[in-house]
Amino acid sequence: MDIASVIVDVPAKQTDREFDYRIPEKWKQVIMPGMRVIVPFGPRMVQGFVTGLKDESDFSKLRHIKEPMDLEPILNDELLRLGNWLTKEAMCFRISALQAMLPAAMKAKYEKVINVIEDKKDQLPPIIETLFGRNASLSWKEVIEGEYASLFQKELQNGNLELVYNVKNRLNKKTVRVIQPLLPASELKEMASGLSGQAKKQQELLLYFMEHQEPVPLKELLEVTHTSSSTVKSLVSKGALAELDQEIYRDPYENRVFQPSNPFTLTDEQAAALKPIQEKIHHDEHDVFLLYGVTGSGKTEVYLQAIATVIEKGEEAIMMVPEISLTPQTVKRFKERFGEQVAVMHSGLSVGEKYDEWRKIHRKEVKVVVGARSAVFAPFENLGLVIIDEEHESSYKQEETPRYHARDVAIERAKSHQCPVILGSATPTLESFARAKKDVYKLLTLSRRMNENALPAVDIVDMREELRTGNRSMFSELLFSKLKDRLEKGQQTVLMLNKRGHSSFVMCRSCGLVINCPNCDISLTYHRFNDIMKCHYCGFEEGMPSVCPECESEHIRFFGTGTQKVEEELAKILPEARVIRMDVDTTSKKGSHERLLNAFGEGKADILLGTQMIAKGLDFPNITLVGVLSADTMLHLPDFRSSEKTFQLLTQVSGRAGRHQLPGEVVIQTYTPEHYSIELAALQDYDAFYEREMDLRRKSHYPPYYYVVLITVSHEDLMKAVSVTEKITNYLGSRLNRDSIVLGPVASPISRINNRYRYQCLIKYKREPDLNQHLRTLLEHYQKETAQNHLQISIDLNPQIMM
Ligand SMILES: Nc1ncnc2c1ncn2[C@@H]1O[C@H](COP(=O)(O)OP(=O)(O)OP(=O)(O)O)[C@@H](O)[C@H]1O
Ligand SMILES: [Zn+2]
Numbered sequence: 001m002d003i004a005s006v007i008v009d010v011p012a013k014q015t016d017r018e019f020d021y022r023i024p025e026k027w028k029q030v031i032m033p034g035m036r037v038i039v040p041f042g043p044r045m046v047q048g049f050v051t052g053l054k055d056e057s058d059f060s061k062l063r064h065i066k067e068p069m070d071l072e073p074i075l076n077d078e079l080l081r082l083g084n085w086l087t088k089e090a091m092c093f094r095i096s097a098l099q100a101m102l103p104a105a106m107k108a109k110y111e112k113v114i115n116v117i118e119d120k121k122d123q124l125p126p127i128i129e130t131l132f133g134r135n136a137s138l139s140w141k142e143v144i145e146g147e148y149a150s151l152f153q154k155e156l157q158n159g160n161l162e163l164v165y166n167v168k169n170r171l172n173k174k175t176v177r178v179i180q181p182l183l184p185a186s187e188l189k190e191m192a193s194g195l196s197g198q199a200k201k202q203q204e205l206l207l208y209f210m211e212h213q214e215p216v217p218l219k220e221l222l223e224v225t226h227t228s229s230s231t232v233k234s235l236v237s238k239g240a241l242a243e244l245d246q247e248i249y250r251d252p253y254e255n256r257v258f259q260p261s262n263p264f265t266l267t268d269e270q271a272a273a274l275k276p277i278q279e280k281i282h283h284d285e286h287d288v289f290l291l292y293g294v295t296g297s298g299k300t301e302v303y304l305q306a307i308a309t310v311i312e313k314g315e316e317a318i319m320m321v322p323e324i325s326l327t328p329q330t331v332k333r334f335k336e337r338f339g340e341q342v343a344v345m346h347s348g349l350s351v352g353e354k355y356d357e358w359r360k361i362h363r364k365e366v367k368v369v370v371g372a373r374s375a376v377f378a379p380f381e382n383l384g385l386v387i388i389d390e391e392h393e394s395s396y397k398q399e400e401t402p403r404y405h406a407r408d409v410a411i412e413r414a415k416s417h418q419c420p421v422i423l424g425s426a427t428p429t430l431e432s433f434a435r436a437k438k439d440v441y442k443l444l445t446l447s448r449r450m451n452e453n454a455l456p457a458v459d460i461v462d463m464r465e466e467l468r469t470g471n472r473s474m475f476s477e478l479l480f481s482k483l484k485d486r487l488e489k490g491q492q493t494v495l496m497l498n499k500r501g502h503s504s505f506v507m508c509r510s511c512g513l514v515i516n517c518p519n520c521d522i523s524l525t526y527h528r529f530n531d532i533m534k535c536h537y538c539g540f541e542e543g544m545p546s547v548c549p550e551c552e553s554e555h556i557r558f559f560g561t562g563t564q565k566v567e568e569e570l571a572k573i574l575p576e577a578r579v580i581r582m583d584v585d586t587t588s589k590k591g592s593h594e595r596l597l598n599a600f601g602e603g604k605a606d607i608l609l610g611t612q613m614i615a616k617g618l619d620f621p622n623i624t625l626v627g628v629l630s631a632d633t634m635l636h637l638p639d640f641r642s643s644e645k646t647f648q649l650l651t652q653v654s655g656r657a658g659r660h661q662l663p664g665e666v667v668i669q670t671y672t673p674e675h676y677s678i679e680l681a682a683l684q685d686y687d688a689f690y691e692r693e694m695d696l697r698r699k700s701h702y703p704p705y706y707y708v709v710l711i712t713v714s715h716e717d718l719m720k721a722v723s724v725t726e727k728i729t730n731y732l733g734s735r736l737n738r739d740s741i742v743l744g745p746v747a748s749p750i751s752r753i754n755n756r757y758r759y760q761c762l763i764k765y766k767r768e769p770d771l772n773q774h775l776r777t778l779l780e781h782y783q784k785e786t787a788q789n790h791l792q793i794s795i796d797l798n799p800q801i802m803m
């Protein structure tokens with residue numbers, strides 16, 4: 001077949017389709033669907049994906065593929081089909097869907113360069129000629145930023161220079177130089193005896209290879225034989241040895257030793273949960289299981305044994321864990337059980353490391369991938385199981401295009417492979433639990449903790465009451481006394497500061513002014529570390545003023561609590577306590593997350609203080625106290641899921657205490673102790689919370705009773721943002737069913753970001769078969785304006801964040 005259909009890397013409405021290209025003769029046997037190619041597009045070269053081959057095209061004049069970028073397909077048929085599905089589901093361009101399935105390293109890098117046209121060289125002005133020197137091309141960036149930009153432009157117009165885009169892979173494979181013998185041992189021996197007595201070093205090398213026929217890294221060879229690279233070179237020139245570059249993997253876990261672990265004998269509950277999963281695996285049947293198990297009930301062991309079943313069958317498994325709990329401790333549990341058969345994918349790896357892990361999967365060198373959201377696209381061909389742990393985590397939804405939810409992708413893939421999906425959680429989303437109740441998902445329950453202990457006892461402390469009795473500290477009497485008690489007993493405490501939706505803002509005590517970002521309608525966050533105020537949305541930053549810019553009072557302070565402030569306070573009230581602080585500041589360096597956790601696990605600290613990132617995945621026997629400093633900061637976010645998220649977080653963090661022999665206790669400090677999500681989290685009563693919250697969702701027409709779509713419109717001109725949102729609202733209002741609800745236009749909770757005004761329209765519906773079509777029509781209608789970026793319209797189907 002001579003013609004390839006190609007999706008080009010030009011994300012725009014007009015180019016969102018297949019283009020036909022002729023395959024040059026020499027690549028007819030090489031180019032296959034699922035490969036990346038370089039193709040001419042307009043005046044330049046771009047990357048493209050081959051989606052199919054054919055003999056005929058509707059177009060007579062076809063351009064030729066320039067060259068392939070892969071020698072084998074990187075997307076198999078199933079993934080190509082998944083790309084089509086994703087395009088529809090996430091309402092994105094096909095190229096974006098295809099790129100989302102691959103590691104960042106495989107996205108094309110375009111290098112814009114200016115070339116001299118060979119026979120026009122003498123027509124160039126001398127200054128330009130000097131700039132080129134002996135080079136045939138200059139980088140566009142250097143040219144445009146240099147002082148002769150306009151001169152270059154003129155020569156481009158004159159046709160003496162040309163502008164070219166080079167397509168490159170984002171990175172190269174990592175290689176190591178190795179030396180390999182080219183002759184059998186007997187011939188090497190012959191050669192050695194023929195050498196003169198002066199060539200002693202060469203003889204030693206030959207001797208080495210008479211005993212070792214396999215390739216050896218040059219560095220190692222020189223060390224073992226005490227020879228030099230010039231000796232190697234001379235044998236290479238004699239044809240005895242060959243020098244080559246062997247591909248190696250960057251293994252982020254290479255210096256780690258994992259003690260192999262054996263499966264536990266399952267408890268009755270665990271065995272009962274595993275059995276139906278194994279049946280589906282054995283019968284190659286698709287189904288979705290919801291594994292609802294309290295914290296510390298042994299869900300992970302069920303995953304491990306289900307994966308073992310899949311591997312025995314010769315198939316592969318995807319194990320998804322939220323980014324935040326993809327801790328070394330979690331990875332270790334899988335590496336200990338499955339050793340070299342595990343690849344790991346998470347954002348802490350460098351681009352190169354991620355690519356290497358991906359290649360291990362692609363080359364079928366591993367059977368299991370443990371990873372965050374994007375692991376759902378692992379290019380396995382015999383997928384036997386997909387597991388999503390902590391399925392309630394909102395990080396499974398990608399918040400940028402393509403806006404997909406890993407759960408939906410997992411189910412779609414599992415359908416193609418006829419295999420089961422396990423969703424696991426101690427606090428499932430209402431959506432999933434409702435489906436399990438209706439038997440759409442199969443419910444599996446683990447109701448008891450492994451150690452048969454009760455869940456930890458929880459005390460709620462009303463912080464308003466503390467203030468009334470004169471305690472101005474951020475620690476209540478109760479929490480303080482328990483902290484002291486643990487310190488005396490040599491036991492450990494986890495202290496969580498719930499930072500989401502809460503920051504340290506700067507306020508004037510005299511006039512009440514709160515300092516806002518000049519570009520966004522949101523207060524600036526104070527950073528104690530370098531004494532500056534920063535905007536988390538646009539990056540604006542400014543030094544802390546010494547007087548109020550409004551009334552010139554000196555009483556301008558920052559309010560709110562950061563982990564650093566808590567740390568300082570701890571140092572005052574419990575100077576003997578050893579504290580490890582974990583937040584974005586202390587964990588930004590590679591490996592620091594792991595180092596801090598290891599230190600805590602080894603008992604090098606009494607208190608682990610941190611943000612949300614310490615709420616999950618920790619399994620340390622000596623933790624007997626968990627303190628939550630401010631439970632309600634998330635409750636006041638303008639989001640219909642704020643109660644659910646608060647309940648989930650409090651339950652998760654409470655579950656860190658008393659997981660082994662020692663019983664655990666929890667203290668939750670709050671300003672709204674009467675709120676049901678806090679009361680019920682304290683009782684660890686998921687079922688009661690579910691009933692209560694479902695009732696509210698039904699009354700207010702929210703998921704899981706209704707589906708939700710959030711449309712956000714932004715523009716630099718406020719009136720334009722309002723009027724477009726209004727038109728969209730009207731358009732949809734007149735076309736959707738009468739029982740669907742279209743709300744808007746209203747200002748977004750953050751009504752301005754980076755000087756763009758933001759308005760939104762919210763749709764709630766039960767059944768709207770044509771909704772996607774209506775939304776596409778809308779996008780097409782505004783396509784001209786959005787292409788120029790003056791207007792932005794973002795459509796979020798099933799949004800997880802309402803801002
Ligand atoms: N069958 C078993 N026999 C003995 N110990 C077990 C068994 N299953 C699990 N465990 C141990 O019990 C502890 C809790 O199990 P695990 O961490 O798997 O629970 P989990 O439900 O995944 O926890 P969470 O959701 O709270 O993180 C772990 O230390 C684990 O090694
Ligand atoms: Zn003031």
Ligand SMILES: [Zn+2]
Nearest residue numbers: 517520535538
């Ligand atoms: Zn800003």
